Amino acid sequence: MIRTAMTLALLAAPALAPMTAQAAPNTAAFSNFVYQGSDPSDAIKAGPGQYRNPVVQGFYPDPSVTRVGGDYYLVNSTFTWFPGLPIHHSTDLVNWTQIGNAIDRPGMLDFKRLGLSRAVFAPAITHHDGLFYILNTCVDCGGNFLITAKDPKGPWSDPVWLPQVGGIDASLFFDDDGRGWIVNNEEPPGPAEYQGHRAIWIQEYDPKTQKTIGPRTVLLDKGVNPAAKPIWPEGPHILKKDGWYYLTAAEGGTAEGHSQVALRSKAVTGPYVPYEHNPILTQRGLPKDRPLPITSAGHADIVDTPDGKWWATFLAVRPYGNDLYNTGRETFLLPVEWKDGWPVILENGKTIPYVADAPKLPKTPAPPTSGPFKAAESFAGPELPPGWMTMRIPTSRWWSVKGGTLNLEARKDKLGGQEQPSIWARRQQHMNATASTTVRFTPKADGDKAGLVALQSDDFYWFVGLVRDGGKTLVRVEKRTGKGDPVDGVVVAEKSVSLKNGQPLNLKIDVKAGALDFAYGTAPGKWETLKAGADGTSLSTKVAGGFVGTMLGVYAHGAEQ
Known part of the structure; x- marks a missing residue:
């Protein structure tokens, strides 16, 4: 698999200021990211x-x-x-x-x-x-x-x-x-x-x-x-x-x-x-x-x-x-x-x-980029596939890819803040699509969160994942559908969840044209819908504006560092 040269560039860059003694940053570990779509x-x-x-x-x-x-x-x-x-x-x-x-x-x-x-x-x-x-x-x-x-x-x-x-x-x-x-x-x-x-x-x-x-x-x-x-x-x-x-x-x-x-x-x-x-x-x-x-x-x-x-x-x-x-x-x-x-x-x-x-030319073996297909990312490492992207340009190495896991440091930069948050994502390529992943994350402070995101811009996104709020751990759906919404998003649905330390949580976003379904589960293949039929037209170019398309990926945020 062809890998981006970005890691080598970051490692070769001048060393960042040495870290003073402090607690290790909270990390969200993602595995089994599967994208599937049809039209x-x-x-x-x-x-x-x-x-x-x-x-x-x-x-x-x-x-x-x-x-x-x-x-x-x-x-x-x-x-x-x-x-x-x-x-x-x-x-x-x-x-x-x-x-x-x-x-x-x-x-x-x-x-x-x-x-x-x-x-x-x-x-x-x-x-x-x-x-x-x-x-x-x-x-x-x-x-x-x-x-x-x-x-x-x-x-x-x-x-x-x-x-x-x-x-x-x-x-x-x-x-x-x-x-x-x-x-x-x-x-x-x-x-x-x-x-x-x-x-x-x-x-x-x-x-x-x-x-x-x-x-x-x-x-x-x-x-x-x-x-x-x-x-x-x-x-x-x-x-x-x-x-x-x-x-x-x-x-x-x-x-x-x-x-x-x-x-x-x-x-x-x-x-x-x-x-x-x-x-x-x-x-x-x-x-x-x-x-x-x-x-x-x-x-x-x-x-x-x-x-x-x-x-x-x-x-x-x-x-x-x-x-x-x-x-x-x-x-x-x-x-x-x-x-x-x-x-x-x-x-x-x-x-x-x-x-x-088709042109009468020699065919090229290639992964599918058209028609219905499924793409499963194993996170074998040491880098992400070249089609994965992050918002803006990172100035430090806050992620790692190895052994089937993508680890994201839960940093203070966040969605909605015109910042460089801990997010990696791939494109939504079909009108009807599903993105799912497994996350291991222990939110330690109110405001900590990690999960799946469907994002069109800082002002228009949807999130489903684990959050800490009022001292409780919740699985929550949040949205931001314009500059009038809070930067941290609006709570759409939530439910208390009890996870043992390190226990995985499965997350899924189903896209059906302009409708979004959000689900979670603690056992393989068993899903509980948290929110169905959410208005996903907010992720359309007509509503959100701009020149980009929706990205589906994983995100982590830490309220304290």
Whole structure:
């Protein structure tokens, strides 16, 4: 199993101040973490030679893809979760295995105490002359930067900051002559005329000095139809085919109006002419009552295959109810058809298919990332799998993984406090999902707690686990469903529980679209429901806001240290 390099980085970091004599910190020990999920769309069966959309389910937005020979590498946004910018590998564009994280060392970036939808936006990956490049933006924490690696598994370099590149969503294109060009979303050349008025800019990049050079040039102001006042042109990429330079970008914002557009030019710096049948991908304007809708499609990246075919990765969402989705923005795949010299991902008016014919490429053995599946984490150690993340960036080693147990120090940092709490979590990847674990924890002081959490942000989360309150040990469900709720959450349900020292307690969260069930048990396979039918729509993007999806994981907090 591939492990993150984070532990090595922490151990190699300068030593923390020596601890004075004090009581050992209280620790919560978690074992047997099992995730399982399915979706209504699973009823649509994939036949031989077909694949399922999305190809990478759950909170994997802003996909960027590159090819090196017969290998494909994918990177996604993670915002303020750490380790960040997951790197996936595939040989068939369908089956993906995470091989690392590009941001895996605490010293690479400083997420401060930013909200969970800030920090690292929209990475773009490319390969040139034996080196992998990722351009990215650390929003509110430094701006645009570049990291490189000879091996996409890592290690990736420390960030090289690009102060001349403003805005967000920078990507890098290398021309046939070896010259590099950075394109990005930025402020327009004059005053913004309306909310969402942005422009796409280009500037040359020198890979030898790792600096931008020469003038900055506007490639697209407003969008492909300026008279319609299009909003948020972003996520730009340049590709070259048959002597044409193609500029593709998202438009319309990342909600239901999202789309992808294309322009082309005979010169890399333009002028670029838009495709007369734009957008080349969107789901806006389709009937809202269509069954099993897929919406908000855009932010595409186009890649070719060795046999001359073209494919696009892009983000979209799978809502329930009225545009509610807890799983976040996910990675989808569709073929690209070239029509009269233009790349078309999906004709206007067509729906994104859940099942489609797969690329004729060598298959990649990989753990499932699409369709119904079960994933059991054994916590064998010494590290967590690369898909597990914590909130913001830790400055000390407060966890250990060994012998089937994930141990979390119950620290004072807590959920809801814009802090760096003792939490490790993995993505909710299905509309209907179950997460369960076994915890051994003895809360010693009022306020101590440890258990399972379903979390969308500091302001929107649900917790079930052991707590100490009024000198009593309780199993409790708590929630925070907005800034108006207390930081420590609101008690939803609780029950006194008597556990012998070290006795395990089983915990479970069942997610059924927008409903949550919470259960506990002291014997294997025997569950007692503590709260059924809780309103889980608070974990949807529509309610909670932001750009992330729900994370399911384990958490510990100590009121005294």
